[in-house]
Amino acid sequence: MIEETEFLAPGHRMCAGCGVALSARIAVNTAGKDTIVVSPTGCMEVTTTQYPETAWRVPFLHVAFENAASAASGIDSALKMLGKRENKNILVFAGDGGTFDIGLQALSGMFERGHKVTFICNDNEAYMNTGIQRCSATPYGAWTTTSPPGKYSIGESKPKKPIARIAAAHCIPYVATATIAYVADYQKKLKKALAVDGPSFIHVLAPCPSGWRFASDELIEVSRLAVQTGVFVLWEVENGEMENLKITKKIPQRKPVEEYLKTQGRFKHLFKPVLRKDVIGQIQAEIDKKFERFGL
Amino acid sequence: MAWRIIEGNQALAIGAKLCRPKVIASYPITPSTHVPETISEFVADGELKADFINVESEQSAISACIGAQATGVRTFTATASQGLALMHEMLYIASGMRLPIVIGCANRALSAPINIWCDHSDTMAERDAGWLQFYAENNQEALDLVLQAYKIAENKEVLLPGMIAIDAYTLTHTFERVDVPSQAEVDRFLPPYKPLYAFLDPEKPITQGSFGTPEHYMEFKYSQQKAMEASKEIIDQVFKEFDGKFKRRYHKIEKYKADDAEILLLIMGSMSGTAKDAVDRLREKGIKVGLAKFTVFRPFPAKELIEIAKRPKVLAVVDRNISLGHKGALFSDATSALASMERRPLTVNFIIGLGGRDISPQNFYEIVEKSEKILKKGKVEKELEWIGVKKEMIP
Numbered sequence: 136m137i138e139e140t141e142f143l144a145p146g147h148r149m150c151a152g153c154g155v156a157l158s159a160r161i162a163v164n165t166a167g168k169d170t171i172v173v174s175p176t177g178c179m180e181v182t183t184t185q186y187p188e189t190a191w192r193v194p195f196l197h198v199a200f201e202n203a204a205s206a207a208s209g210i211d212s213a214l215k216m217l218g219k220r221e222n223k224n225i226l227v228f229a230g231d232g233g234t235f236d237i238g239l240q241a242l243s244g245m246f247e248r249g250h251k252v253t254f255i256c257n258d259n260e261a262y263m264n265t266g267i268q269r270c271s272a273t274p275y276g277a278w279t280t281t282s283p284p285g286k287y288s289i290g291e292s293k294p295k296k297p298i299a300r301i302a303a304a305h306c307i308p309y310v311a312t313a314t315i316a317y318v319a320d321y322q323k324k325l326k327k328a329l330a331v332d333g334p335s336f337i338h339v340l341a342p343c344p345s346g347w348r349f350a351s352d353e354l355i356e357v358s359r360l361a362v363q364t365g366v367f368v369l370w371e372v373e374n375g376e377m378e379n380l381k382i383t384k385k386i387p388q389r390k391p392v393e394e395y396l397k398t399q400g401r402f403k404h405l406f407k408p409v410l411r412k413d414v415i416g417q418i419q420a421e422i423d424k425k426f427e428r429f430g431l
Numbered sequence: 432m433a434w435r436i437i438e439g440n441q442a443l444a445i446g447a448k449l450c451r452p453k454v455i456a457s458y459p460i461t462p463s464t465h466v467p468e469t470i471s472e473f474v475a476d477g478e479l480k481a482d483f484i485n486v487e488s489e490q491s492a493i494s495a496c497i498g499a500q501a502t503g504v505r506t507f508t509a510t511a512s513q514g515l516a517l518m519h520e521m522l523y524i525a526s527g528m529r530l531p532i533v534i535g536c537a538n539r540a541l542s543a544p545i546n547i548w549c550d551h552s553d554t555m556a557e558r559d560a561g562w563l564q565f566y567a568e569n570n571q572e573a574l575d576l577v578l579q580a581y582k583i584a585e586n587k588e589v590l591l592p593g594m595i596a597i598d599a600y601t602l603t604h605t606f607e608r609v610d611v612p613s614q615a616e617v618d619r620f621l622p623p624y625k626p627l628y629a630f631l632d633p634e635k636p637i638t639q640g641s642f643g644t645p646e647h648y649m650e651f652k653y654s655q656q657k658a659m660e661a662s663k664e665i666i667d668q669v670f671k672e673f674d675g676k677f678k679r680r681y682h683k684i685e686k687y688k689a690d691d692a693e694i695l696l697l698i699m700g701s702m703s704g705t706a707k708d709a710v711d712r713l714r715e716k717g718i719k720v721g722l723a724k725f726t727v728f729r730p731f732p733a734k735e736l737i738e739i740a741k742r743p744k745v746l747a748v749v750d751r752n753i754s755l756g757h758k759g760a761l762f763s764d765a766t767s768a769l770a771s772m773e774r775r776p777l778t779v780n781f782i783i784g785l786g787g788r789d790i791s792p793q794n795f796y797e798i799v800e801k802s803e804k805i806l807k808k809g810k811v812e813k814e815l816e817w818i819g820v821k822k823e824m825i826p
Contacts, residue, residue: 169633173498181642189638194631197640198497198524205491209454209498209506210631212482216453216504223633241494244487 152351154341175233231272259343306375316358348400439602444469446577453504456495466509512539526561531584548787563593692721709795733768
């Protein structure tokens with residue numbers, strides 16, 4: 136799985152069992168030495184680049200929260216003008232905030248302009264760097280510090296924004312979803328993404344033990360259950376052909392979503408003190424509907 | 432060189448082209464739009480070998496410039512008003528990362544109410560952002576200051592970004608005769624850009640845009656301030672070298688009939704032309720008035736101001752901006768610079784021409800008349816005066 140040289144050095148300050156750290160490590164090692172990494176403000180950026188140290192053994196640029204895609208666009212243009220564009224990867228590692236919300240405008244611009252940049256969204260479903268606040272990637276029913284369950288609340292009240300489908304709607308050369316429990320699938324997608332001549336986007340589900348409330352050694356299990364329950368579907372779209380969406384990991388027998396929800400403290404209010412069959416049932420119904428709608 | 436009749440926006444665009452930036456990222460905004468239009472034509476015609484990125488906002492324009500400059504190329508963008516305000520966050524980042532980006536700003540009032548005409552509120556709001564700031568009086572200065580700004584910004588003692596501010600419409604859309612240097616002349620003045628520290632090269636991997644803890648952050652700011660201080664000397668050197676090559680001498684503060692003046696106007700931007708005219712007429716009447724025009728506002732030329740302020744008895748500071756709740760920006764900085772003088776002149780602040788309100792010689796006659804009264808009384812009774820405001824319209 137891991138190449139001979141580690142381009143994200145050990146000794147960074149990311150949490151034990153961090154899905155983002157694992158995703159970034161897999162991706163940068165797959166991309167290799169001739170890679171420039173760009174990151175918006177977020178967990179990964181603050182934990183890997185504390186001056187005067189850096190965990191990055193490839194060139195790394197951080198500018199601000201909302202503009203990783205614009206900064207990456209500038210790098211793409213500059214390399215072209217320097218005659219140094221060939222055989223180099225530009226890899227953006229953004230969190231869900233820097234992708235779904237504050238970074239969406241810049242991302243859409245980068246897609247539309249056709250910059251050869253691979254944008255990876257390491258999605259841990261809330262603003263984790265600031266302390267677990269909800270964002271548009273937070274799933275229905277989840278506890279966060281700004282979507283607390285209460286007398287009038289079941290937790291997050293809105294469904295998750297379908298970011299990968301929004302990316303695919305830009306008709307860019309490559310869009311995929313992936314997660315760290317299926318490394319071979321993720322690496323295959325990374326290679327495809329890096330090979331296309333234009334923008335590519337991979338939406339990676341990267342669970343966060345601290346924010347989702349599970350033990351750090353359960354990272355892979357939680358990631359796998361997300362796929363096995365159909366919460367997160369692994370697919371890809373090549374050449375901008377949305378109609379040819381391909382499921383890369385078929386789940387012949389889906390597990391009930393309850394099995395996934397139970398692993399995480401952020402959903403515990405759906406089980407105790409009262410079992411919220413209505414809410415869990417609704418989450419299950421949405422998944423069933425998704426599978427039916429897309430003929431999964 | 433060649434004489435051409437061009438508008439201020441074209442002067443900025445031609446100035447930028449002559450500096451051979453490799454990446455231009457731009458988003459159109461009135462009244463700066465002709466700058467990206469003109470540059471995109473240069474690129475389309477092959478006159479400028481650059482990548483022109485049509486971004487989706489000013490914030491992305493400056494962000495793409497930061498990304499490109501951090502990769503190791505010279506960059507340029509242009510904007511105004513709300514666009515500059517949208518760049519605000521990134522302006523601090525560009526200077527903190529010590530990237531010598533140069534931008535052309537059309538000085539336009541800030542909303543609300545929305546207004547597309549001239550004042551200096553937009554660039555003044557960015558005076559603390561760590562950028563060198565140059566203000567042009569005319570289109571020749573607009574062009575010349577672009578060339579000089581790159582040379583100053585890229586100096587290894589400086590490595591700070593710079594902005595050239597030109598007044599909306601009075602310069603941006605007004606055609607004037609401009610001496611346009613040849614490419615060969617500019618190439619002899621401004622060498623190709625070679626990044627000293629900021630590059631993104633897999634052969635020499637470095638991290639840019641680090642996380643600075645309380646243990647290190649302050650040293651970064653101290654270094655930026657040191658670079659600002661050092662730039663004062665470099666600015667003089669570059670202005671002198673420019674004069675040697677192009678026969679046009681710039682000063683941080685340009686004096687006009689200032690040496691024997693009892694009343695000295697402190698001025699910025701295109702109103703200087705009108706003010707000079709007013710000074711001439713008042714001189715004919717025997718009034719000892721002169722002016723000092725600030726071409727450089729950041730770094731603030733305090734030393735030069737103190738020297739100029741030794742003789743006059745009244746300094747009338749004319750601000751085309753207002754820091755609401757206090758006074759004009761030039762007044763604040765000028766009076767703080769003068770505080771160390773043993774015998775300082777009386778100072779009074781005039782706010783003028785906000786949101787494109789026309790500035791006429793009559794306005795300056797009024798300013799000088801008020802200043803004469805101060806001179807006669809030997810004291811300032813009203814430190815802040817608004818010129819040309821229609822108070823009867825305010826309920």
